[in-house]
Structure formats: structure tokens, C-alpha cells
Amino acid sequence: xxWDIVIGxxxxxxxxxxxxxxxxxxxxYGAEPNTQANAVDLAMPGxxxxxxxQAFRYAVMFGLAVNxxxxxxxxxxxxxxxxxxxxxxYQTTQLERPxxxxxxxxxxxxxxxxxxxxxxHAHLEEDAGKSLHEDFHGMTxxxxxxAGTPLIEVVTEPDMNNAEEAVAFAKKLHGIVTSLGICDxxxxxxxxxxxxxxxxxxxxxxxxxxxxxxxxxNSFRFMEQAIAHEVERQMDILEDGGRIVQETxxxxxxxxxxxxxxxKEEANDYRYFxxxxxxxxxxxDSFISEARNxxxxxxxxRKARFKDQYGLNxxxxxxxxxxxxxxxxxxEAASHGKDAKLVANWIQGEFSARLNAEEKTVADSPITGAQxxxxxxxxxxxxxxxxxAKKVFEALWSGENDNVDAIIDAKGLKQVSDTGALEAMVDExxxxxxxxxxxxxxxSDPKKQKKMLGGFMGPLMKASKGQGNPxxxxxxxxxxxxx
Amino acid sequence: xxxxxVAELSRELESGQVSSVELTQQFLDRIKQExxxxxxxxxxxxxxxxxxxxxxxxxxxxxxxxxxxxxPFAHKDIFCTNGVRTTCGSKMLENFVPxxxxxxxxxxxQAGAVCLGKTNMDxxxxxxxxxxxxxxxxxxxxxxxxxxKRVPGGSSGGSAAAVAARLVPAATATDTGxxxxxxxxxxxxxxLKPTYGRVSRYGMIAFASSxxxxxxxxxxxxxxxxxxxxxxxxxxxxSTSLDREVPDYTATLNExxxxxKIGLPKEYxxxxxxxxxxxxxxxxxxxxxxxxxxxxxxxxxxAKLAIAAYYVIAPAEASANLSRxxxxxxxxxxEDPKDLxxxxxxxxxxxxxxxxxxxxxxGTYALSAGYFDAxxxxxxxxxxxxxxxxxNAFREVDVLMSPTTPSxxxxxxxxxxxxxxxxxxxxxxxxxxxAGIPAxxxxxGFVDGLPVGLQIIGDYFSEARLLNAAHQFQQVTxxxxxxxx
Numbered sequence: 001x002x003w004d005i006v007i008g009x010x011x012x013x014x015x016x017x018x019x020x021x022x023x024x025x026x027x028x029y030g031a032e033p034n035t036q037a038n039a040v041d042l043a044m045p046g047x048x049x050x051x052x053x054q055a056f057r058y059a060v061m062f063g064l065a066v067n068x069x070x071x072x073x074x075x076x077x078x079x080x081x082x083x084x085x086x087x088x089x090y091q092t093t094q095l096e097r098p099x100x101x102x103x104x105x106x107x108x109x110x111x112x113x114x115x116x117x118x119x120x121h122a123h124l125e126e127d128a129g130k131s132l133h134e135d136f137h138g139m140t141x142x143x144x145x146x147a148g149t150p151l152i153e154v155v156t157e158p159d160m161n162n163a164e165e166a167v168a169f170a171k172k173l174h175g176i177v178t179s180l181g182i183c184d185x186x187x188x189x190x191x192x193x194x195x196x197x198x199x200x201x202x203x204x205x206x207x208x209x210x211x212x213x214x215x216x217x218n219s220f221r222f223m224e225q226a227i228a229h230e231v232e233r234q235m236d237i238l239e240d241g242g243r244i245v246q247e248t249x250x251x252x253x254x255x256x257x258x259x260x261x262x263x264k265e266e267a268n269d270y271r272y273f274x275x276x277x278x279x280x281x282x283x284x285d286s287f288i289s290e291a292r293n294x295x296x297x298x299x300x301x302r303k304a305r306f307k308d309q310y311g312l313n314x315x316x317x318x319x320x321x322x323x324x325x326x327x328x329x330x331x332e333a334a335s336h337g338k339d340a341k342l343v344a345n346w347i348q349g350e351f352s353a354r355l356n357a358e359e360k361t362v363a364d365s366p367i368t369g370a371q372x373x374x375x376x377x378x379x380x381x382x383x384x385x386x387x388x389a390k391k392v393f394e395a396l397w398s399g400e401n402d403n404v405d406a407i408i409d410a411k412g413l414k415q416v417s418d419t420g421a422l423e424a425m426v427d428e429x430x431x432x433x434x435x436x437x438x439x440x441x442x443x444s445d446p447k448k449q450k451k452m453l454g455g456f457m458g459p460l461m462k463a464s465k466g467q468g469n470p471x472x473x474x475x476x477x478x479x480x481x482x483x
Numbered sequence: 484x485x486x487x488x489v490a491e492l493s494r495e496l497e498s499g500q501v502s503s504v505e506l507t508q509q510f511l512d513r514i515k516q517e518x519x520x521x522x523x524x525x526x527x528x529x530x531x532x533x534x535x536x537x538x539x540x541x542x543x544x545x546x547x548x549x550x551x552x553x554x555p556f557a558h559k560d561i562f563c564t565n566g567v568r569t570t571c572g573s574k575m576l577e578n579f580v581p582x583x584x585x586x587x588x589x590x591x592x593q594a595g596a597v598c599l600g601k602t603n604m605d606x607x608x609x610x611x612x613x614x615x616x617x618x619x620x621x622x623x624x625x626x627x628x629x630x631x632k633r634v635p636g637g638s639s640g641g642s643a644a645a646v647a648a649r650l651v652p653a654a655t656a657t658d659t660g661x662x663x664x665x666x667x668x669x670x671x672x673x674x675l676k677p678t679y680g681r682v683s684r685y686g687m688i689a690f691a692s693s694x695x696x697x698x699x700x701x702x703x704x705x706x707x708x709x710x711x712x713x714x715x716x717x718x719x720x721x722s723t724s725l726d727r728e729v730p731d732y733t734a735t736l737n738e739x740x741x742x743x744k745i746g747l748p749k750e751y752x753x754x755x756x757x758x759x760x761x762x763x764x765x766x767x768x769x770x771x772x773x774x775x776x777x778x779x780x781x782x783x784x785x786a787k788l789a790i791a792a793y794y795v796i797a798p799a800e801a802s803a804n805l806s807r808x809x810x811x812x813x814x815x816x817x818e819d820p821k822d823l824x825x826x827x828x829x830x831x832x833x834x835x836x837x838x839x840x841x842x843x844x845x846g847t848y849a850l851s852a853g854y855f856d857a858x859x860x861x862x863x864x865x866x867x868x869x870x871x872x873x874x875n876a877f878r879e880v881d882v883l884m885s886p887t888t889p890s891x892x893x894x895x896x897x898x899x900x901x902x903x904x905x906x907x908x909x910x911x912x913x914x915x916x917x918a919g920i921p922a923x924x925x926x927x928g929f930v931d932g933l934p935v936g937l938q939i940i941g942d943y944f945s946e947a948r949l950l951n952a953a954h955q956f957q958q959v960t961x962x963x964x965x966x967x968x
Binding site for chain 2: 039044047048051079080084087090140142231271272273278279
């Protein structure tokens with residue numbers, strides 16, 4: 001049977017506020033356990049929450065960026081359940097009156113189509129702490145540094161039909177929140193986490209199938225794998241005549257396996273009710289217009305500008321505008337490097353390859369956009385060959401030297417493009433290789449001739465101490481040998 | 484000295500007739516000698532109090548003092564006190580020593596007052612008799628030694644009994660459904676529950692957040708005013724506290740009452756009230772007429788729904804507020820839990836008393852899927868109706884007057900097995916919490932040798948007017964001067 005896949009996402013976006021959503025303690029990542037949690041975060045008796053205005057501002061900015069309605073009166077609810085890393089015994093979140101109402105995001109697909117994914121709503125909430133099961137034998141440690149970190153949870157409509165679309169949406173959202181500066185986007189630190197709802201229905205059917213939710217995917221790759229895995233699992237069950245159980249599942253990316261976490265029957269009754277410690281928050285026009293004034297250029301607008309301003313093609317513009325840090329890096333390089341296309345190629349080639357190989361992000365790249373731009377200038381004006389440029393890049397990356405021209409000088413990578421000097425070298429080398437010259441001239445097949453040229457190139461580069469412009473050497477050789 | 488009011492003690496400290504150290508020592512001695520009969524304290528902090536008293540005396544010597552500098556008092560054990568254990572009357576928090584002060588506590592510290600200790604209370608403020616305390620029941624000082632022991636009311640029974648027994652001149656208290664006014668009435672002292680949000684809840688261990696309100700218990704309205712001057716005000720740590728100017732509550736105590744319009748809610752003078760009680764309250768109202776007030780009957784048509792609405796909303800909020808007492812972080816933890824669920828269930832089964840468990844279960848039920856609309860949401864709608872009743876009444880009159888309780892102090896153990904009878908103790912006080920308005924209880928006579936309280940109810944932020952009305956009454960009566968035995 002043919003199946004339609006229906007996918008909806010819930011995305012937890014950790015807001016980059018300096019302090020927590022209901023307390024003044026720091027949100028900085030990576031500190032010693034329980035050093036960034038105060039009496040409020042620890043839910044000490046009598047302590048009370050005080051809302052962080054910045055979290056509201058960020059949520060409103062997000063809402064405006066995804067074309068959503070902003071709820072003027074937003075209410076916090078308590079979601080009750082017991083877990084050791086949930087200090088109050090309830091999570092303060094929003095249910096009936098989330099701050100961000102319905103909106104949408106357009107995504108570009110590989111086939112050139114644009115697809116609209118509707119956002120059902122996005123709500124503000126506090127994060128829980130972290131349970132540490134590995135570090136204590138037979139016991140569980142609780143780290144409350146993360147407890148109370150502000151999140152927005154973005155809930156989409158089931159508008160995606162395959163992993164590619166879901167990942168494209170996730171990446172788009174990543175680009176939006178990082179461009180807004182409301183989230184650092186670092187998924188390895190849990191700054192964005194994805195829950196994927198998947199169901200299958202017979203092709204063309206109007207009735208949705210039973211869905212499962214796969215929780216806490218923290219990379220685009222895992223998300224793609226988890227969707228593929230879950231689609232296959234559901235398809236196998238359905239094709240064997242089985243029924244899908246509505247449940248929450250956990251995916252293990254390292255083993256490409258998933259397991260059930262809980263079924264609908266054993267799901268908690270969260271007993272939501274409005275939090276009596278927090279009054280409804282009224283958001284007025286001036287707050288919204290102030291947030292609107294803070295909106296930076298968003299990925300869609302930036303992509304259009306990249307095409308227009310730098311003459312990039314659709315693919316390059318889309319790729320470079322999707323991640324705000326990458327986009328900034330590109331613009332810095334392009335403003336130095338003049339040749340934007342060459343800059344784009346270097347970013348997508350050497351630069352991205354090195355980042356990936358060393359599992360680094362643009363933010364912790366050892367080289368700056370300006371340096372890459374300077375390097376591209378020297379490639380474009382023929383000062384260095386592309387082979388030489390790679391050596392310069394290497395020196396920049398390793399921190400050996402931070403100035404492109406200084407590296408070129410120090411390593412003697414400057415190309416000799418003085419035709420007279422190059423001709424003299426060619427004459428000298430050819431004079432020393434009469435047999436090879438004769439062979440070349442007797443050969444009638446131009447393809448084989450072309451190959452034979454390589455035999456002269458080595459000695460020429462050696463004669464020029466690697467500094468001869470290979471392109472010019474080639475031209476002179478062809479002319480002299482053929483003449 | 485122990486018979487003197489806060490105002491008098493303050494004057495004597497000011498004139499140098501007595502030092503804070505002497506005063507503090509006297510009250511500490513008195514607590515040591517007498518409190519065995521009442522059990523009104525859970526913790527007495529003698530050393531700290533004497534150290535604070537010495538500091539207060541030095542402060543007085545510099546001439547840089549507040550009216551409270553060096554005046555002894557006590558805190559209900561629901562207010563967190565930095566470095567002093569704060570139990571909330573529960574085994575769950577038997578050894579809990581907060582590393583922070585409640586805002587109310589900090590305010591008294593700032594004013595230079597000397598805290599003698601922490602007073603007894605119903606566990607987590609749930610009760611109307613201070614019999615549900617893990618640290619044993621408190622006994623009403625009135626008619627002690629004449630047959631059965633009487634309850635002091637609850638949940639601020641420790642504070643009310645301590646003030647009535649002259650162990651302290653004043654004590655903080657809290658009121659969620661009547662927990663200041665009912666014990667004040669049963670112990671023959673004066674208590675004020677301010678407008679919701681007037682006094683910060685920060686550091687006050689939560690029972691039902693939308694109803695809980697810190698307030699005052701002392702012997703006179705004037706002393707209540709002095710207390711409120713310290714306690715009231717906006718607190719950035721409590722989002723539900725109100726950013727509104729705090730008047731000097733002592734400044735208007737002597738305003739004449741001529742022209743004051745008093746409303747008597749007919750629903751509060753019904754069959755539930757014994758004729759003897761009603762007589763005392765009506766006599767008190769007559770005193771007000773003599774002072775120039777006019778009286779008319781008003782109606783609070785939804786008053787009868789208050790107890791039902793309260794016993795949905797308060798337990799619902801409590802069920803969430805008390806979730807944190809689960810054995811994971813502080814306070815009581817059961818021995819050798821075999822797994823996480825066992826840790827939760829045994830900690831809570833062993834750590835909470837019967838009344839607390841009862842309310843957690845009721846609240847959990849009321850919030851459950853499928854019952855939320857029928858109970859919680861309905862109760863909130865009723866709450867709005869009750870609030871509207873008061874708003875309508877205050878279009879016609881300045882204050883409302885009623886009995887504080889349906890009967891005088893009952894005998895210990897009499898109602899513990901029948902929670903619904905116990906809940907009816909608060910029949911005249913609960914609606915006020917649902918509406919969030921202020922109210923006082925003022926001593927207004929005796930029935931069978933036991934004190935009777937007059938409840939004076941006001942519109943939002945009318946604390947100054949209530950204190951004025953109570954003070955004027957106390958200028959022409961001496962009920963508040965009477966002492967047990």
C-alpha cells in the first residue's frame with residue numbers, strides 16, 4: 001500500500017536571556033551543578049516567581065518573525081507532575097492563553113518549491129533541571145542550573161510530509177531564532193530540542209492515522225534519522241495488519257533504535273490550572289511596536305538581499321542566509337573579498353569542511369570573515385595559487401599568523417606572474433628535457449599531449465621554487481612546444 | 484510590663500524607662516514559665532532575641548530608632564526566618580532552616596523589632612483550631628483550668644494565644660479563610676487581615692496562594708496599626724503584591740466616626756448564630772451608633788456559597804503548592820526508599836498530617852481531567868459572584884459588621900473527627916478571602932466567659948478606616964483589655 005506521512009513538530013527554543021524566567025539567577029551554560037540556582041529555582045518554601053520582561057520581549061519578537069498574532073493577555077498555568085528535577089512539583093507554562101498565536105513559516109524545498117508550514121502557537125515556559133543518572137552509583141543526582149531557563153515551545157500544524165520538509169523547517173526556525181538573537185541555537189547544549197509527531201495514512205485518505213511522538217531530538221541529523229526510523233516502524237506494523245499505539249517514544253541516535261517511553265493510557269493527568277502566583281500579563285501596543293523595532297533582518301529578507309547585492313545564485317544565497325552567524329561571516333568576508341562567489345565557494349568548501357571535521361560552529365571558528373576575505377582578494381588578484389591559498393588558510397586556522405599577506409611572504413607563496421621571467425624558466429627547462437620535447441611533438445593525439453604537459457610542470461614549479469603561476473606556465477608551454 | 488501594649492512599650496523604650504534587654508528577658512522568662520500551659524510557641528529564640536535587644540538598645544542610644552526598635556514580638560511559624568527553623572507546623576519541615584528571610588520578617592528586622600520565637604499553627608495553616616500542628620495543639624488561655632481545654636482557633640492559634648496570655652504584645656499571623664480573625668475572636672484579641680496583595684507573601688510558606696494574606700494580631704487596634712506600618716508595602720519579589728502607597732495607619736486612628744455607614748449583612752445574622760453571640764454583636768453595633776454611625780441591613784446573596792467555593796479553590800492551590808514536599812530536597816524524607824515512587828509516597832504519607840492529606844486529595848480531585856470544569860472553574864465563577872456582592876454592598880455602606888465566628892471557643896477534640904463542622908467555623912470569614920478585601924476581628928463581649936469577636940469588613944485598601952473604626956470602639960469599651968483568669 002502507498003502511505004502519506006504526516007509530521008508535526010514541537011520545538012523547544014531556549015531563550016538567550018541573561019537570567020531565568022522567574023528568578024534572577026544566571027542562565028549561563030556549563031557551570032558546576034547547582035551553582036546557578038537560587039532559592040526560587042530550588043523551590044524553597046515561601047519563594048515566589050517574578051517574571052523576566054526580556055523573555056516576554058523575545059517571545060513577542062519570535063511571534064512577529066513568524067507572522068503570528070500576539071496574545072494581549074497571556075496567562076501562566078501550573079502543569080503538575082512529580083519528577084526529581086522539577087523542583088516545585090509543577091512546571092509553570094502556558095496552556096489556554098499562550099503568548100504567540102497562529103502564524104506560519106515558508107520553507108524552500110530542494111525541488112525549488114516553497115511550502116508553508118503553519119504554526120499553531122508558541123508558549124513561554126520554564127525549563128526543568130537535569131537528572132544525572134550516570135555519575136552516582138545506584139542513585140540519581142539533580143542539577144538545577146537549567147531549572148527556570150526560559151523556553152518558548154513552538155507547536156506546528158501537521159503540515160510536513162517527509163523528513164526533508166521537517167528538517168528544512170527545523171533549520172529555517174533555527175535561522176530565525178538565531179537571527180533574532182533570542183536563542184544561541186547551540187543544539188549540543190540543548191538550546192533547541194525537537195519533538196516529532198508522526199502518523200501514517202493510506203495515500204489520499206482524509207483521516208489522520210494514530211500518531212506517535214518521538215521526543216528530545218537534539219540535532220538535524222538525529223531528527224532526520226528518527227523520522228526515517230519511525231516511518232519505517234509504523235509502516236511495518238500497518239502493513240502487517242497491526243495498529244499503531246499512541247505513545248511517546250525515545251530515539252537513540254547512536255544505535256538507530258527507539259523505545260516506548262509512555263503510552264496514552266499511562267500518561268499523566270497534569271491538572272493544569274492558572275498559576276495564582278503570577279498575574280495575567282498584559283501586552284500592550286507599545287511593547288509590541290518596540291519589539292517590532294528590534295527585529296533584525298530575517299533569513300528570507302537576507303536571502304533576497306544576498307542574491308541582489310552579491311549576485312549569488314538561489315542555492316548559495318539560501319545556504320548562507322539560513323544561519324545568522326554564517327551569514328554575518330559571509331558578509332564580513334565578502335566586504336573584504338570583493339569576489340562574493342569565490343567567497344561563497346570558500347565558505348562552503350574549505351571553511352565548512354574544517355568546521356565539520358573539528359565539530360566547531362561558526363562562532364568558534366579560529367579565523368574571521370575578514371581574514372577569509374583578505375585571502376580571497378589574493379586569490380582573485382593572482383597573488384597566490386589555489387594550492388598556495390590552502391596553505392595560507394591552514395596557517396590562519398592554526399593561529400600561526402593572523403595576516404594573509406604576512407603569511408604569503410613568510411611562506412614564499414607569492415606567484416610569479418612576470419611573463420618574461422616565466423618564459424626564461426620554460427626555455428631553460430625545455431632545453432634540459434629534449435627527449436620529452438621530441439616525444440610531445442611526435443604525439444598526434446591532443447588528449448595525450450595534454451597529459452604529457454604535466455611532466456614539464458613539476459620541473460617548472462621546482463625551478464620557480466613553487467612560485468610560478470601555473471596557469472601562465474601552462475600557456476607558455478603550449479605555445480613554445482607547439483611552435 | 485507584660486501587660487503593656489506595643490505603643491506603651493515603645494514609649495517606655497523611647498523615654499529610657501526600660502531597656503530592650505530587660506524587656507526581652509522579662510518576656511522570655513514569662514514564655515518559659517507560662518507557655519507549658521498553652522504550647523503557643525514551636526521555637527523560642529532566646530539568645531538571638533537578647534542579642535537583637537542589645538543591638539536595639541545601642542540603636543536607641545544613637546537616637547536613630549523606629550517605634551519598633553527593641554519591642555519584642557513573635558512570628559507565626561509560617562514566615563521564613565533566616566537561620567531559624569521554620570516548620571509551618573509540619574513534620575515535613577521539622578528541621579527546615581531557611582537561608583533567607585520572608586519580606587515580612589526582613590521588614591520587622593529592619594524596623595529593629597526583637598523576635599522572641601515562632602508561634603504554633605495548624606499544619607501548613609490548614610485548620611481552625613491549631614490542633615493539626617505536628618508540634619501539638621495550642622490551648623486557649625481563656626477558661627483554662629475550668630473543665631475542658633478550649634481551642635484558640637486556627638491556624639494562627641499560637642499567635643492569638645500568645646498575645647492573649649501576654650507572652651508577647653504582638654505577633655504576625657496569616658489568614659487564608661479566617662486564620663487571623665477567627666483565632667483573634669476566640670482568644671479575645673484584635674486581628675487584621677489586610678487587602679490581598681497589601682503585605683508581601685514572599686517567604687510566607689504557601690497554602691493557597693490566591694487567598695493567603697499576612698496580617699497582624701495584637702491586643703489593640705493601635706498596635707495592629709503599628710504592625711501594619713511595618714508589614715505593608717509593595718515587594719518586587721512578590722508579583723501579586725500591590726504597588727500602592729502605604730499610609731501611616733496610626734495617623735487616622737482618632738478620626739471621628741460620625742456619619743460612618745455600617746451595613747449588617749442579613750445572611751450573617753442567621754440561624755447559624757447563637758442568640759447569645761448575636762446579642763453581643765448587636766450591642767457592639769449599638770456602641771457604634773452612639774459614636775455617630777448609621778446602620779442598615781444589606782445583603783450578600785452569594786455568601787452561602789463561600790464555604791463550598793473555598794473548599795475547592797484552596798485545596799486545589801494547596802495540592803500544587805505542597806508538591807515540593809516530596810523528600811527530594813529538604814525537610815522530611817522517608818527511610819530507605821526502594822525506588823523513586825516509594826520515596827514520594829512514603830515521604831508524603833509519613834510527613835503530612837491527616838488534614839493536609841485530606842486537602843491535597845480534595846484539591847487533586849478538583850483539578851483532575853474531567854472534573855476541572857465542574858469544580859475548579861465553577862468555584863472561580865462563584866468567587867467572582869461573591870466578590871461582586873461585596874462591591875455592591877460597598878456602594879451603599881462604608882463598612883460591614885458581623886460576628887467573626889458562629890460560636891465562642893470550642894472544646895479541644897470536639898470537631899477534629901468532623902472536618903465539615905470544623906470548616907463551618909470560618910463561615911463568616913471565608914468570603915472575605917475569596918473577595919480579597921480587608922477585615923478585622925475586635926473583642927466585643929463574652930459568652931459563657933469566653934470572648935466574642937466583632938468582624939469589621941472593609942472595601943479594598945480600607946485598612947486605615949477599619950483600624951480607625953476598631954480604635955474608636957476600643958476607646959469606649961474595654962473588652963480588649965480583659966485578661967484570661
